[in-house]
Amino acid sequence: MPITSERAEDGIQVVTVDCPPVNALTVRGWFDLADAVRSAGADPEVHVVVLRAEGRGFNAGVDIKEIQAAGGYEALVGANRGCYAAFGAVYDCAVPVVAAVHGFCLGGGIGLVGNADVVVASDDATFGVPEVERGALGAATHLARLVPPHLMRTLYFTARTVTAAELHTFGSVYRVVPRDALDDAALDVARDIATKDTRVIRAAKEALNGIDPQDVHRSYRFEQGFTFELNLLGASDEARQAFLDGKGR
Template identity: 50%
Template sequence: MSAFQTRLEAHIAEVVIDRPPVNALDSSEWHALAAEIDRLGADPEVRVIVLRAEGRGFCAGVDIKELDRHPERIVAVNAGNYATFRAIHRSPVPVIVAVHGYVLGGGIGMTGAADIVVASRCASFALPEVDRGAMGGGAHLQRLFPVQKVRYLFFTGEAISAEEASRYGFIERLVERSELAATAREIAAAIAAKSPAMIRIAKEALNGIEDGNLEDKYRWEQGFTLQAYTSPDSAETRRAFVEKREATF
């Protein structure tokens, strides 16, 4: 069964992640998601992409259990994450991400890569990479929060609620969970009603005036994930996560 489903209606492509129990994707699923977003962006019938999820939360990031069993797949996971975040950020059409529940790790990457963010009041954001023996995601977190807040969240791994996060301005609409999908589609419809040629030009122009290159920044971070994986502490964090215990260093 696929980790996500896609439907196209009124020029709006809706991609829904549904990979129980926590929407954590393995290496092949990250690559498949990237390919789907690339395919949709190249489809002239698609004017806007909405990315959301079913279940308890938006996305818990990578499948830590896969990496615990197959640590050599970290290269494939890194490549899949990179491809997905790039596909969202560099998509020729706007991408709206609608999040609820936990937004962790790769969920932060997708949110930070998006053009517009809609959040349920139940959403919370965290980047617990240090506690998983990995690096990455700081570049995307920095599109959501100012630099010192990014460092606080990265060093501590603490979660921040959607209510508090909304003060930083990246959440376009903060709504009830029951209103999340409809709100994202409402915004998408407003964009889809405009000239598709003008919107595609605008997307490329806005990407071009950003400060720095998001993909290059993330690639820099990923090099430190490989460095982290050479440390025994990294393996201990993954084993502790799988065994549901506190890590010891």
């Protein structure tokens, strides 16, 4: 199963993504991830969720092969809706979500991490949105929650990545640790949260979302509209195929 969910300790639910080779999720995978996070938050016995991944990296976004293999726009619309659901599930989760990031965190991975409450990363983690090189737009909403405005624009237009250590200087990554210490570091933060009165923590999560200056749902949906326009123009299909053919960076 690409998405699994298990009770690691009292009050701590761990949701794991394991979709080889690069954790690029299919349409079903995004909806399954959304369901797992949403269900965890709805369980009164869960005080905090840890979102982590197995394999080479945390997340490589959507499964481009699935979109290219499908006729029409059904898979594209499905990917858009699936990402929207998964990102929203993390943001709206009734309890805090701690993201444990290793390796690459790209595209959809930024959507998950940008909407998480706490980010812990390994020292080999890199973050970026290669969307412009794939003929798409999206996750700028979430990248903007990790870096200052002008750096966000630079990273977006150039499709470059930023390291966990750099994000730590901005305060968006809470801790940077060696790869083999990542799970323990994430659980350490989760344990601290789990010891608090869950009634207070749940109220705090709702309150913090309520005072957020950016409506992440509406903002991301606005971005997705341009992705669909680019598909209608043919730019997205050309960029995705070039990537699959090995012509993309």
